[in-house]
Amino acid sequence: MEKYVILGGAKLEGEVEISGAKNSAVALIVAALLVKDVCIIENVPAVSDTYVLIDIINQLGGRAEFIDKGVLRIDGSSLNCFEAPYEMVSKIRASSYLMGALLGRFRQARVAMPGGCDFGVRPIDLHLKGFVSLGAEYTVEYGFVDIKAEELTGASIYMDKVSVGATINVMMAAATANGQTVIENAAKEPHIVDVANFLNSMGANIKGAGTDVIKIKGVEELHGGTYTVIPDQIEAGTFMIAAAATGGDVLIKNIIPKHLDSISAKLAEMGVVIEEYDDSIRVKGTESLKKANFTTMPYPGFPTDLQPQMLTLLTAANGTCIVTENVWDNRFKYVEELRRMGAIVSVDGRTAVVEGGNRLMGSPVSSTDLRAGAALVIAGLMADGVTEIYNLKYIDRGYENFEQKLRALGAQITRRRDGEKVRTVTPA
């Protein structure tokens, strides 16, 4: 088993280049299956979620391969299968997008219930409701969702809850439906806009992505082309928080600063200096972090995918802070791990109370999911002494070259096999 070994205390300093957005890339890769042609997607992060999807596409009869660094070629012309079994999809939540893409392409999809990070119940009722509005029928049996439609016809769909996945799935299925689909109360995350732009560049007619009403005029067919994934908002936010957590000074490059407004505002409220440029943000930490509260919300609110990292930073703030998780019902599992490191945090349902100002101590901990893993890395960078982080498979799902990027900023972090001695990680 591999683990990170981190010697805390180093201030992060320098520049870091942010990769393409993982959550966007996984949607675009699947959306490319709507096209009976070649799609070239650039700025695709080399993370394990990407490789899982490449495997799935190849097993479904399509061809997907990296042809250069970050450049993924997907040829969906030979795709001949609309069934995605459990072994394929259980590893990755984004495999739920196969429902919308295969339904759009074949008017039929048989997909095992998707897996992914465990934040409590992860329903797909809104996805299915959307497909039914477009004229599909479905059954759920033996862990499979079977969806079929004689014809897909545009419809008005009101999402009872803001859902990234359901919005993307309905956009994909509606792209080649007959007539116009209107999604109300749509999600507005940057990657929703990215998927709409990608589909439009392939010949779709989608307007309003990024607002809560999206209009999709169905087109006969989509064609291939080349598209570049947007920068990763969550990776950028993770590095911003890591810079603040170590009292460092980091220029975070190749980003869209607007996507990070809620994080910049929260860090500034805590006394961190934020300088915004056209496509970068400089974060300068402070000796004395002010306390702050935050609540996660759909975009443009504070992202749930940065909740564990930001809560970890609050352990160093001057005073008691309250964190409310408004998106997922069980996203504080990692708090138990932070407590091992000396954090004083109590959790009641969707609310956590953090007693700031208590220095963290290095200790062995385990990632409980992707973003929790990143939070534990930040905790390790803040802590006195050595932290060992297990279960790296989660972090590997979504952060490209994480330890290399951190090391280039001065972090003392190495990846080791369990059992290897840690003697090279010593104070300077």
Ligand code: UD1
């Ligand atoms: C996506 C992100 C994930 C992020 C989440 C919220 C990807 C690959 N994953 O996940 O990292 O944490 O957005 O920003 O982009 N819901 C329902 N019924 C449904 C679907 C969702 O009730 O049919 C609820 C969920 O239980 C949750 C909320 O809606 O409480 C938001 O979920 P959703 O936006 O769909 O998340 P994902 O697309 O799975």
